[in-house]
Amino acid sequence: MLITLAVSGYRSIRDAILPLEQLTVVSGANGAGKSSLYRSLRLLAEVAQGRAIASLAAEGGLESTLWAGPEHISARMRRGETPIEGTRRKNSVALKLGFAAEDYGYAVDLGLPAPVPRTMFGKDPEIKSEALWVGESLGRANSIAERRGAVVTGRDASGRRVELSRDLRPFDSMMTHAADPVQAPEMLSLRERMRGWRFYDSLRTDRDSPARRPAVGTRTPALSGDGADLAAAIATLREIGDGPGFDAAIEDAFPGASVDVSLQGGLFAVEMQQHGLLRPLSAAELSDGTLRYVLLATALLTPRPPELMVLNEPETSLHPDLIAPLARLIKRASRDSQIIVVSHNSHLARELEDAGALSVVLQKEFGETRIEDLEPPRWSWPKR
Structure with a gap:
């Protein structure tokens, strides 16, 4: 289980160190930094996939994702006695990400590259330091x-301290290029665990959502990030997972309803039988909120729970009546996986907090994301 998340220099997060529990809900007003916190976790996972540099490039490059405020906000600035303005920088430009689990911790420090002649990749960030x-x-x-x-x-x-590599490229992480079952088994183990983290923030429910269409199905123990394999994931859950638990989650949200999978010309299709209707509704006929709840139930009740699952605004398009069933579903799933929920819905945050979740409330102060009323855990960044 992750017990600490640390982010420094990312978008509105100048420096944040927050505790995590088996179930954690992150909430706050619009613009408080919830999305930045979610993206920082995704970036950490992508380090283990070797995709962190490409992900930063897709966000506009390192310079566009760095903390945009001054290096230090003085007490006089906070009191309004002097304007908020930059001063001469004392520290190196850096985006730092890290976490500590119950056994291992990891951190990475990314910075601006040194000028290199004759390269088309002069804007790519470099990995300056890492530590495990x-x-x-x-x-x-x-x-x-x-x-x-x-x-x-x-x-x-x-x-004894030994050299594992001396020519690692600045765009390669030691997690992908120095992990070794003999010389660095801990690094290899942690890398594979990070690769197993699951993120859900783009479960599509629009009219053209792939989840609404029949599709070729193979055994699918984990729902994909966009929900395209929903039918196959439900069928797999029923075969090797907790089918009765899935049925109970649907009944909790939609009394008298059930969800099943049919074969249509060799393709898997989702159907929902609702109380009072003479025929089941196809996925194409379901409302956005109904389909989203079915997607979330399938993701959360996976027959192969990950070590960590992160949900970004799962309440999107849900009717208020579905918030309490969703909270119960998340609470149940947290028995098997550590779950972090990022939400702007105060009702969902309260329901999860009442269910025992750690509540992390973000607020924006002078453009900086800050954490309300939580003592930061002990933390040290690796040196360059």
């Missing part, structure tokens, strides 16, 4: 592997 450690916070004694520039060092079986 044991325990809650990085220290000299508990470091397992560190990367500074192109050099990666680790520890051998006797605990």
Whole structure:
């Protein structure tokens, strides 16, 4: 389980270190930084996939994602005695992301590249440093592997510091290029765990949503990020997962209704039987909110729960009557996976908090995302 998330220099997040629990709900007003926090978690996962640089480029490059405010907001600025303005920068430009789990922690520091002649990739950020450690916070004694520039060092079986690589490219992470079952088994293990994290923020329910159309189906233990394989995922859940639990979640939200999968010309199709109707409704006939709830139920009741599942604004298009059933569904799923919910719906946040979730409330102050009334955990960033 992740116990700490740390973000520095990303969009409106100048510096945030927040605790996490088995079930955590992140809420706040529009523009408070919820999406930035969600994206920072996705970026961390993409480090393990080797896609972090490409993801930053898709967001407009490192310079467009960096904290846009001053390096330091003085007390006089906060009191309004002096205008908020930049001063001479003391520290290097950096975007830092990290987490600590119950066993291992990991952090990465990305910065601006040094000028290189004759390259078309001069705007790509560079990985300046990385660290992998044991325990809650990085220290000299508990470091397992560190990367500074192109050099990666680790520890051998006797605990001595050894060199794992000395020519790592600035766009390659040690998590993808230095993980080794013999020399760095902890790094390899953590990388595979990070690759198993699941994110749901683009479950499509529009008229052209692929979830509304019959599709070729194969066994699908985990619903895809866009929900395109919904029918196959439901059929798999019924075969090897908790079919009765899925039925109960549908009944909880839509009394008297049931969801099943039929074969139509060799294609899998979702159908919903509702109380009082003489025929089942196809997925194409379902409302956006109904389809979204079915998608979420399928994702959350996966027969192969991930270590971490992150939901971004799952309440989108849901009728208020579905918020309480959704909260109960999320609570049930949190028995098998750590779940982080990012939501702007205060009703859902309260329902989850009442169910035992840790509540993280974000607020915006002088353009900076801040966390209300939570003591930050102990944290140290790796040095360049």
